[in-house]
Amino acid sequence: MKGAPIDQKWNVPATEESPLEGGFRAEFEVTTERGGPRYGELIEEVRTFMDKVRYASPTPELADEIIDDLKLFNAKLDTLLVDEWHTPSGTRVDLPSRGNITLPPYEVIDGGEDGVTASVEFRRFHLGGNGVAHGGHVAVVFDDLGGMAATLHVHGIARTAYLTVNYRSLTPLETPLTMRTWAERREGRKIFVKGTLHDGDRLCADMEALFIQLRPGQA
Numbered sequence: 314m315k316g317a318p319i320d321q322k323w324n325v326p327a328t329e330e331s332p333l334e335g336g337f338r339a340e341f342e343v344t345t346e347r348g349g350p351r352y353g354e355l356i357e358e359v360r361t362f363m364d365k366v367r368y369a370s371p372t373p374e375l376a377d378e379i380i381d382d383l384k385l386f387n388a389k390l391d392t393l394l395v396d397e398w399h400t401p402s403g404t405r406v407d408l409p410s411r412g413n414i415t416l417p418p419y420e421v422i423d424g425g426e427d428g429v430t431a432s433v434e435f436r437r438f439h440l441g442g443n444g445v446a447h448g449g450h451v452a453v454v455f456d457d458l459g460g461m462a463a464t465l466h467v468h469g470i471a472r473t474a475y476l477t478v479n480y481r482s483l484t485p486l487e488t489p490l491t492m493r494t495w496a497e498r499r500e501g502r503k504i505f506v507k508g509t510l511h512d513g514d515r516l517c518a519d520m521e522a523l524f525i526q527l528r529p530g531q532a
């Protein structure tokens with residue numbers, strides 16, 4: 314298991330008739346083929362590049378060179394852009410964070426109705442200051458894995474209404490951390506979710522969130 318539990322509801326082939334829920338498709342095709350066998354490696358190289366950009370102080374000449382190279386890469390990708398339902402970034406459940414380049418990399422260890430446990434590693438790119446993670450990046454992972462816990466709990470799409478993070482101690486970079494998220498209780502469409510982030514036994518942060526299960530067809 315890497316980016317999501319693969320045996321859950323979303324592992325259903327999409328059809329033209331698949332209902333839309335809040336702009337999400339309730340059912341969409343999950344394939345580990347899209348992007349090819351080296352897609353994870355591609356994402357990893359881009360992450361490494363972002364890590365280096367965060368800390369590099371390039372000469373003007375090197376900046377010129379890299380800009381030219383990046384323009385070539387962007388032009389190559391321009392020829393292959395697809396909609397969000399057909400991009401591997403976000404649906405490659407065999408990859409960390411489902412192959413979603415915008416999320417800090419996590420690997421789901423266990424996930425189901427009772428909650429989600431994942432190993433998360435903030436990269437150098439996620440630096441806030443003083444060598445530790447930016448609080449916003451911590452909140453992003455809580456939102457994604459909290460949303461996953463809500464979704465698995467109700468077997469339906471849920472959207473964040475609010476999310477409160479308490480930063481209890483510093484969150485290190487380049488260290489495997491454990492995040493747990495679970496639905497504490499449910500009142501109709503309201504799913505109250507809690508979460509923790511630990512570095513070993515040390516609590517780095519915890520969160521409380523409300524997710525609302527979307528009605529069929531809700532935009």
Ligand SMILES: CCCCCCCC(=O)SCCNC(=O)CCNC(=O)[C@H](O)C(C)(C)COP(=O)(O)OP(=O)(O)OC[C@H]1O[C@@H](n2cnc3c(N)ncnc32)[C@H](O)[C@@H]1OP(=O)(O)O
Nearest residue numbers: 456457458460461464471472473474475503523525527528
């Ligand atoms: C597996 C991958 C997971 C990825 C997860 C990623 C999750 C995300 O980031 S989603 C993006 C961020 N969130 C958003 O953009 C949400 C924007 N807001 C909305 O779309 C809507 O306000 C939405 C859907 C949350 C609620 O609207 P709607 O469905 O009409 O519900 P509504 O009837 O207003 O409220 C339902 C109940 O929730 C309560 N409620 C709604 N919002 C809040 C809130 N912010 N605080 C407290 N209570 C709230 C209402 O009071 C109501 O309670 P009750 O039934 O007891 O009267």
